[in-house]
Amino acid sequence: MLLTGEDIGALEKRYRGRFINAVTGVKSASLIGTKSKGGDENLALFSSVVHIGAHPPLIGFVMRPVHVERHTYKNIVSTGHYTINGVTDRMHERAHQTSAKYPAGTSEFEACGIEKVYLEKFSAPFCAESAVKIGCVLEDDIAIPANNTRLIVGRIVLLSVPGQYVHADGYVDLAAASVAAITGLDGYHSLNPVKRYSHAEPEKKLKQTFP
Ligand SMILES: Cc1cc2nc3c(=O)[nH]c(=O)nc-3n(C[C@H](O)[C@H](O)[C@H](O)COP(=O)(O)O)c2cc1C
Numbered sequence: 001m002l003l004t005g006e007d008i009g010a011l012e013k014r015y016r017g018r019f020i021n022a023v024t025g026v027k028s029a030s031l032i033g034t035k036s037k038g039g040d041e042n043l044a045l046f047s048s049v050v051h052i053g054a055h056p057p058l059i060g061f062v063m064r065p066v067h068v069e070r071h072t073y074k075n076i077v078s079t080g081h082y083t084i085n086g087v088t089d090r091m092h093e094r095a096h097q098t099s100a101k102y103p104a105g106t107s108e109f110e111a112c113g114i115e116k117v118y119l120e121k122f123s124a125p126f127c128a129e130s131a132v133k134i135g136c137v138l139e140d141d142i143a144i145p146a147n148n149t150r151l152i153v154g155r156i157v158l159l160s161v162p163g164q165y166v167h168a169d170g171y172v173d174l175a176a177a178s179v180a181a182i183t184g185l186d187g188y189h190s191l192n193p194v195k196r197y198s199h200a201e202p203e204k205k206l207k208q209t210f211p
Pocket of ligand 1: 042043044045046047048049061062063064069070071072073096098099100101102182184185186
């Protein structure tokens with residue numbers, strides 16, 4: 001298969017979305033939890049969550065164009081708080097269902113059978129069964145003019161992960177935590193750890209550890 005930019009533009013809309021989203025590789029499956037100013041809880045699935053930096057600890061994700069109602073976006077902008085929760089192998093069917101367009105007053109926690117939990121005094125709800133739970137405050141909301149999407153950048157202010165999954169050097173064993181991954185918009189995977197490598201330097205043989 002060899003496609004030019006023109007060929008890609010001519011693809012059927014849903015096919016193109018699935019195809020282009022998939023070719024960049026496997027992504028993390030995250031549920032973003034928010035609460036509106038009026039107290040409505042919201043949960044939605046996102047596959048574009050990405051590491052921005054560790055110091056300060058920053059996470060980004062891409063928000064689709066906001067000219068239509070987007071509850072996650074509205075709640076993040078109005079409250080400044082949101083949670084990012086790792087989807088596990090046991091959750092992906094219910095997590096996928098949260099991507100349906102539920103009305104603003106409907107909590108996807110209830111509608112999709114995902115238990116919520118509040119941690120410390122953080123105002124946005126977390127997913128109780130997610131091994132990795134991250135509380136973020138909004139730092140930047142950056143327009144991407146090329147396609148009217150937005151890069152939402154948050155700073156981690158609360159993080160919960162069971163100590164049994166965190167190695168002495170800070171590596172998080174997501175496979176042991178049964179974290180799921182996504183291809184495109186609908187393909188879910190379990191993780192299969194293969195190797196860890198030492199810091200790469202020219203002319204120096206890598207050390208390997210497993211996983
Ligand atoms: C696998 C998958 C990944 C998704 N990733 C994103 C994403 O990265 N960014 C986004 O804006 N929407 C993404 N969506 C769409 C949202 O889940 C969907 O628009 C949802 O209805 C938003 O809910 P809300 O209006 O309550 O925020 C994804 C959907 C699926 C099925």
